[in-house]
Amino acid sequence: MQHYHIAVLPGDGIGQEVITESVQTLEVLAQLHGGFRLDTHEFDWGSDYYLREGAMMPADGPTILKQSGFDGILLGPVGDPRVPDHITLWGLLLPIRQQFDQYVNLRPIRLLPGVRSPLANKGLADIDMICVRENTEGEYAGVGGRVHQGTNDEVAIQSTVFTRSGTVRIIRYAFQYAREHGRRKVTSATKSNSLQYNMVFWDEVFAQVAADYPEIPHEQQLIDSLAARFVSRPESLDVIVCSNLFGDILSDLGAALAGSMGLAPSANLNPERRYPSLFQAIHGSAPDIAGKGIANPIASIWSAQLMLDFFGEHEAATLLMRAIEDVLTARQALTPDLGGTATTHQLGDGIRTQLRT
Amino acid sequence: MQHYHIAVLPGDGIGQEVITESVQTLEVLAQLHGGFRLDTHEFDWGSDYYLREGAMMPADGPTILKQSGFDGILLGPVGDPRVPDHITLWGLLLPIRQQFDQYVNLRPIRLLPGVRSPLANKGLADIDMICVRENTEGEYAGVGGRVHQGTNDEVAIQSTVFTRSGTVRIIRYAFQYAREHGRRKVTSATKSNSLQYNMVFWDEVFAQVAADYPEIPHEQQLIDSLAARFVSRPESLDVIVCSNLFGDILSDLGAALAGSMGLAPSANLNPERRYPSLFQAIHGSAPDIAGKGIANPIASIWSAQLMLDFFGEHEAATLLMRAIEDVLTARQALTPDLGGTATTHQLGDGIRTQLRT
Ligand SMILES: CC(C)[C@H](C(=O)O)[C@@H](O)C(=O)O
Numbered sequence: 009m010q011h012y013h014i015a016v017l018p019g020d021g022i023g024q025e026v027i028t029e030s031v032q033t034l035e036v037l038a039q040l041h042g043g044f045r046l047d048t049h050e051f052d053w054g055s056d057y058y059l060r061e062g063a064m065m066p067a068d069g070p071t072i073l074k075q076s077g078f079d080g081i082l083l084g085p086v087g088d089p090r091v092p093d094h095i096t097l098w099g100l101l102l103p104i105r106q107q108f109d110q111y112v113n114l115r116p117i118r119l120l121p122g123v124r125s126p127l128a129n130k131g132l133a134d135i136d137m138i139c140v141r142e143n144t145e146g147e148y149a150g151v152g153g154r155v156h157q158g159t160n161d162e163v164a165i166q167s168t169v170f171t172r173s174g175t176v177r178i179i180r181y182a183f184q185y186a187r188e189h190g191r192r193k194v195t196s197a198t199k200s201n202s203l204q205y206n207m208v209f210w211d212e213v214f215a216q217v218a219a220d221y222p223e224i225p226h227e228q229q230l231i232d233s234l235a236a237r238f239v240s241r242p243e244s245l246d247v248i249v250c251s252n253l254f255g256d257i258l259s260d261l262g263a264a265l266a267g268s269m270g271l272a273p274s275a276n277l278n279p280e281r282r283y284p285s286l287f288q289a290i291h292g293s294a295p296d297i298a299g300k301g302i303a304n305p306i307a308s309i310w311s312a313q314l315m316l317d318f319f320g321e322h323e324a325a326t327l328l329m330r331a332i333e334d335v336l337t338a339r340q341a342l343t344p345d346l347g348g349t350a351t352t353h354q355l356g357d358g359i360r361t362q363l364r365t
Numbered sequence: 366m367q368h369y370h371i372a373v374l375p376g377d378g379i380g381q382e383v384i385t386e387s388v389q390t391l392e393v394l395a396q397l398h399g400g401f402r403l404d405t406h407e408f409d410w411g412s413d414y415y416l417r418e419g420a421m422m423p424a425d426g427p428t429i430l431k432q433s434g435f436d437g438i439l440l441g442p443v444g445d446p447r448v449p450d451h452i453t454l455w456g457l458l459l460p461i462r463q464q465f466d467q468y469v470n471l472r473p474i475r476l477l478p479g480v481r482s483p484l485a486n487k488g489l490a491d492i493d494m495i496c497v498r499e500n501t502e503g504e505y506a507g508v509g510g511r512v513h514q515g516t517n518d519e520v521a522i523q524s525t526v527f528t529r530s531g532t533v534r535i536i537r538y539a540f541q542y543a544r545e546h547g548r549r550k551v552t553s554a555t556k557s558n559s560l561q562y563n564m565v566f567w568d569e570v571f572a573q574v575a576a577d578y579p580e581i582p583h584e585q586q587l588i589d590s591l592a593a594r595f596v597s598r599p600e601s602l603d604v605i606v607c608s609n610l611f612g613d614i615l616s617d618l619g620a621a622l623a624g625s626m627g628l629a630p631s632a633n634l635n636p637e638r639r640y641p642s643l644f645q646a647i648h649g650s651a652p653d654i655a656g657k658g659i660a661n662p663i664a665s666i667w668s669a670q671l672m673l674d675f676f677g678e679h680e681a682a683t684l685l686m687r688a689i690e691d692v693l694t695a696r697q698a699l700t701p702d703l704g705g706t707a708t709t710h711q712l713g714d715g716i717r718t719q720l721r722t
């Protein structure tokens with residue numbers, strides 16, 4: 009029997025509330041399914057930790073996670089009004105993505121049954137894409153600085169850094185994904201008209217990698233008009249491969265089109281499994297509703313589902329996805345963001361009840 | 366009587382078709398209104414010119430435009446499948462924006478009467494914002510390069526450059542605009558969690574400038590969740606101030622929400638009037654429908670309307686805007702993108718007929 013060792017980092021705000029539901033759901037699933045076991049180890053890293061210790065995690069945080077031999081990391085949202093956002097993020101999530109070489113950020117954008125899209129006349133079949141986002145370099149390389157700080161002459165520079173290996177591997181991943189999952193098409197998000205260095209380079213690599221997948225139709229589109237197409241013709245999109253920033257924007261936009269930020273999951277993958285991969289809802293820590301027990305746990309539970317899938321536990325993953333869809337279809341036990349009145353825990357329980365039936 | 370001297374650059378693709386309608390409409394308006402005259406001078410710069418001459422415009426193109434004493438420039442879309450996009454853009458539009466210090470790119474995002482938004486349950490009052498986009502630096506500074514080109518070690522760097530003066534003036538313009546137009550609120554698009562140099566700087570400047578406008582509510586939001594909010598709660602947005610790239614993305618997204626890319630105008634302004642300002646539809650050259658006479662000319666005509674307004678011809682500008690709205694309300698003579706069967710010229714004629722009544 010497979011035994012998975014999971015690091016759980018609830019993070020900030022509603023994090024503890026939604027992560028608890030994910031862990032409970034995984035435990036019920038493991039019992040019912042019987043094919044695998046898991047144990048979890050919780051870490052209190054995040055903004056409270058920062059306010060106490062002066063850092064978002066211990067200096068050797070990544071080493072601890074690596075040396076403990078975790079198979080995966082479940083992370084809650086990170087962000088707190090008392091701490092500047094760039095400190096929160098560059099103190100925890102972004103270094104983990106980079107140091108664990110989680111170069112794929114996989115983000116399904118799918119309208120689930122029972123959920124209403126804000127788009128008129130778009131149904132389940134119309135919103136079903138997957139965003140393959142580069143996750144370790146590009147716009148979020150973290151390279152830059154400020155000169156003449158505070159004076160009228162101040163200049164702030166932030167450089168986007170695209171390496172060939174980093175660009176090739178994410179684009180190849182997208183085509184490989186399309187091939188293995190029978191997807192129709194790969195669309196590359198670009199902006200090579202105004203960004204004449206990094207995006208022209210990106211386009212060249214895209215064309216080169218695409219040549220290895222002659223059976224998969226491909227196209228590229230400028231990020232501005234691609235954002236417009238998300239709204240006007242989402243049914244024309246399938247696999248989308250994009251840079252770190254573009255993927256960040258498109259996946260939030262996609263989550264809104266799919267009905268709620270409370271539903272959208274993500275997987276930060278090191279496909280070679282040299283480092284643990286990380287699974288996280290794409291929503292923020294929602295300080296306005298933290299502690300009220302009304303946050304939607306589905307994005308977090310779906311992220312745990314992506315983890316099972318990445319582990320190769322496809323049967324369990326399928327069961328869990330079906331349970332999520334069944335609860336939504338029944339429209340019982342829904343949280344306020346979905347138009348219901350249930351609590352976070354009641355929605356989690358609803359999913360676990362479905363698993364048992 | 367005021368006399369305006371206008372440079373007309375039809376550009377590529379559908380450019381000639383839509384620009385012709387704009388010029389004819391301005392001429393009719395000038396006759397009817399009687400308060401101003403205009404003469405136009407057409408330039409054939411663009412991709413055909415490039416294929417003939419090896420450059421998008423003469424080397425001294427901006428000098429020609431400047432020395433001829435033009436009051437404004439009407440530009441069509443630029444882009445052609447036979448020319449790489451970065452050559453097209455960096456050969457014409459982007460240098461004009463920079464050399465003429467057109468640091469404000471003003472983009473109304475407004476659902477017009479008679480037009481249907483792809484968003485369910487959103488009406489006229491819900492989609493009415495204005496995007497104030499920085500237009501001379503930031504992500505489109507044009508700074509960067511590539512090393513080890515073509516090898517496995519290649520690195521492409523594109524740097525975003527934010528100066529204090531460039532940042533202060535665009536944010537100040539947004540607040541000033543809000544004050545003068547009785548707008549409710551200014552929202553700043555940011556990404557200071559992951560972009561810890563340029564966007565943290567942007568946020569600091571935003572807070573400093575906002576302090577000079579204590580009566581105007583302001584807020585900032587991460588670009589990813591702001592894109593989601595465009596879809597989920599557009600009615601909560603009013604003036605949006607943003608960097609070059611973020612404004613580019615948000616304005617196309619906004620155009621889609623407002624029903625058609627064929628409707629969205631823009632003004633590239635040098636508010637100090639040291640250089641001519643430029644007015645342009647935000648849509649592309651649409652090579653797929655070029656020459657068919659079915660492109661929607663409204664974005665181009667509305668851009669000409671913004672020019673009149675910038676000239677201080679508020680009465681004529683109001684008349685023209687009303688004629689555009691009346692034609693849309695009547696739902697006669699609409700082009701295919703709006704669900705009609707009219708030609709570009711028939712829609713232009715429809716607007717001119719409304720002007721005369
Ligand atoms: C929290 C933030 C740094 C992060 C990102 O921008 O990558 C988030 O928006 C996401 O999409 O995962």
Ligand SMILES: CC(C)[C@H](C(=O)O)[C@@H](O)C(=O)O
Nearest residue numbers: 201202232454458459613647
């Ligand atoms: C054509 C292109 C360079 C331009 C831009 O990116 O600024 C366009 O998309 C726009 O929005 O005006």
